[in-house]
Amino acid sequence: MRNTKVTLAGxxxxxxxxxxxxxxxxxxxxxxxxDLSVLGAVVTKGVASVPWPGNPTPxxxxxxxxxxxxxxxxxxxxxxxxxxxxxxxxxxxTKIIVNVxxxxxxxxxxxxxxxxxxxxxxxxxxxxCPNVKEGGIAFGQDPRALENITREVKKYAAQPIxxxxxxxxxxxxxxxxAAEAGGADVLSLINTLTGMKIDIHRRTFAIANRTGxxxxxxxxxxxxxxxxxxxxxxxxxxxxMGGICDGEDAVEFILAGATAVAVGTANFADPYAAKKVAEGxxxxxEQYQVEDIRELTGQVR
Amino acid sequence: MKYEEFAExxxxxxxxxxxxxxxxxxxxxxxxAKAGQFLSLYTGEESRMLPRPISICQxxxxxxxxxxxxxxxxxxxxxxxxxxxxxxxxVLGPLGNGFPLDRGVKKAFLMGGGIxxxxxxxxxxxLEGEVQIIAGYRDERFLTEELxxxxxxxxxxxxxSAGTRGNVLDVVREQExxxxxxxxxxxxPMLRAVKAYAEVQGIExxxxxxxRMACGIGACLACVCPSAQVDPHTHVxxxxxxxxxxxxxxxxxxx
Numbered sequence: 001m002r003n004t005k006v007t008l009a010g011x012x013x014x015x016x017x018x019x020x021x022x023x024x025x026x027x028x029x030x031x032x033x034x035d036l037s038v039l040g041a042v043v044t045k046g047v048a049s050v051p052w053p054g055n056p057t058p059x060x061x062x063x064x065x066x067x068x069x070x071x072x073x074x075x076x077x078x079x080x081x082x083x084x085x086x087x088x089x090x091x092x093x094t095k096i097i098v099n100v101x102x103x104x105x106x107x108x109x110x111x112x113x114x115x116x117x118x119x120x121x122x123x124x125x126x127x128x129c130p131n132v133k134e135g136g137i138a139f140g141q142d143p144r145a146l147e148n149i150t151r152e153v154k155k156y157a158a159q160p161i162x163x164x165x166x167x168x169x170x171x172x173x174x175x176x177x178a179a180e181a182g183g184a185d186v187l188s189l190i191n192t193l194t195g196m197k198i199d200i201h202r203r204t205f206a207i208a209n210r211t212g213x214x215x216x217x218x219x220x221x222x223x224x225x226x227x228x229x230x231x232x233x234x235x236x237x238x239x240x241m242g243g244i245c246d247g248e249d250a251v252e253f254i255l256a257g258a259t260a261v262a263v264g265t266a267n268f269a270d271p272y273a274a275k276k277v278a279e280g281x282x283x284x285x286e287q288y289q290v291e292d293i294r295e296l297t298g299q300v301r
Numbered sequence: 302m303k304y305e306e307f308a309e310x311x312x313x314x315x316x317x318x319x320x321x322x323x324x325x326x327x328x329x330x331x332x333x334a335k336a337g338q339f340l341s342l343y344t345g346e347e348s349r350m351l352p353r354p355i356s357i358c359q360x361x362x363x364x365x366x367x368x369x370x371x372x373x374x375x376x377x378x379x380x381x382x383x384x385x386x387x388x389x390x391x392v393l394g395p396l397g398n399g400f401p402l403d404r405g406v407k408k409a410f411l412m413g414g415g416i417x418x419x420x421x422x423x424x425x426x427x428l429e430g431e432v433q434i435i436a437g438y439r440d441e442r443f444l445t446e447e448l449x450x451x452x453x454x455x456x457x458x459x460x461x462s463a464g465t466r467g468n469v470l471d472v473v474r475e476q477e478x479x480x481x482x483x484x485x486x487x488x489x490p491m492l493r494a495v496k497a498y499a500e501v502q503g504i505e506x507x508x509x510x511x512x513r514m515a516c517g518i519g520a521c522l523a524c525v526c527p528s529a530q531v532d533p534h535t536h537v538x539x540x541x542x543x544x545x546x547x548x549x550x551x552x553x554x555x556x
Binding site for chain 2: 033052061062080217267269
C-alpha cells in the first residue's frame, strides 16, 4: 500500500488533494457527482463575519487556457456557514478548511474566533484576493501588513492557520517570510493574478469589475516557480495551486516543494477534476514505484 | 440527478445564418430533462475551459435524445457547429430548474426573443390550456414549424419582413391578445419590458434568464441575478441563475 497521507501543521490528510477556495462552494454542489471523502480536504469559499453581496455581473470571462473572475467574495456570512454548510461537510470523511475573508483585521479575527470551537481542521486566511477594493489587497501585498494580520489572527484562531499568498507582488519570498514571522502554520499559493480582458466587439471590459483574478492552466508555470522559490525561503509546509488539471500537474507542484495541492478552475472544466487529480497522483506513484508521497515533496531542487 | 457524459451527435443542421440545431443521444439526460432547463456543453479544445450553457429546445424521451438550438457567438459555439453525426460531445445536465408546469390550465403567452425562442418549443408541447406563442426575430425566422405545432404562433420581426413589425409586446398590442400567465425567454431588454407589462397587467410571469456562467451547478456564484428579496440560499439580494433559475417569477428578480 503506497502512502498518500500528508501532514499540515499536525493535521493528517488522507491524500494531498484539496479544492481551491471559491471554486467549490462548500462542497454541496459537487457532492452530487462524487463522494467528497475521496479528497484530502475541502477548502470552502471565503466566509466573512456578515453576508457579502459580491460584484455586479458579468463576474467572469474565459481567457485562453484560463479565466478571469471578480465574484467579489459573495458569501452568506459566518452564521449561515455554521448553521448550514459546516454540518453538511461534517458528513464526509475529509478535512475541513475554512477560507476566511474580511475587510479589516477585526473582521478576520472575529471569524477566526467564531470558528475556534467548531469542528474545523484548518483556517485559510485570504489576504490576497485582488477583487475586493476595500479588502485583502493591502494585507497581501505589504509585508508588514501581512505579518501583522497573521499575528493578530493567530491570537484568535484555535486551529492552525494557512496564509494564502498573493502572486501580485515583486518578491513572493518576502511575503512568505513575513507570514512565517507573523506565526503562520502553513502557506498556500498562488491566489489569482490580476488581469484584464477587453471585449473588442462591444469595446468595453469583459467583466464588470474591469480587472479580475486570472486562474487556470495559463498561470501554472508562474505558480510552480513561486512555490519553488517559497519552498527555498521558508520552512513552512506549502499548499501549491494554480492551474492544476490532472495528477501530473499536481506532482509538478509537489516536486517543486508543495506538501499538498489544490484544484480550482479545473472543477469548472470537469466536475470530477479534484477526484481525478487524486487518482492521477496515485497512478504516478504506481508508475514510478514511489512508496511514500512525502519522498516527492521538494525533490527537485 | 445531473449526468456528465460523452453524448453522440445524432444530427446537426444549420437552420438560419448563425443558428444551428443539434440533436444528441443522451438517454439519462433526456429522461430527466424538463422544458426550460439547459445543458453545459464542453468544447474539445483544452484552452477553452468553461462549458457553454445551451438551453434545451426539444426532448425526445422515448428516443433518448435532446435537441439544442444555439447561435454561433464565438469560437466555442463555432466548434460545436462543426460537429457531425456520429461524433461525440461532452455534456453535463440537465441543469437549472426549468419552467413550472404546475400552474393550472391557463391561457398563456410563450414569448421568445432571438435565441430565447428555442426553449418555447418544448414548453409549448408540454403546457396544457390555450398556448399562444409569440416569437420575436430580428429578421430571419427559424423553428416556426415546431412552434406552430405547439399552439397559435404569432411572429414579430424587427425589420417588418414577417408578422408584426417590432417586438413580442407589439404583437400583443396589435393583435389585442390577452393571457393569464406568461413564460418568456430572450434578451435582457425584452425581459425587462415583459416583466413591466406583466406587473402592470397583474399577470403571473416566468422569465428565463441568461448570464455568463463558470461551473453551471451553483458553486461559483458567477451567474447571479439581483433579487427583490434576500435569497434563502445566498442570504444576499441575488440568486444563482444556473441553480435557482434560469427561470424566475418576474417579481423575484430585478432587471
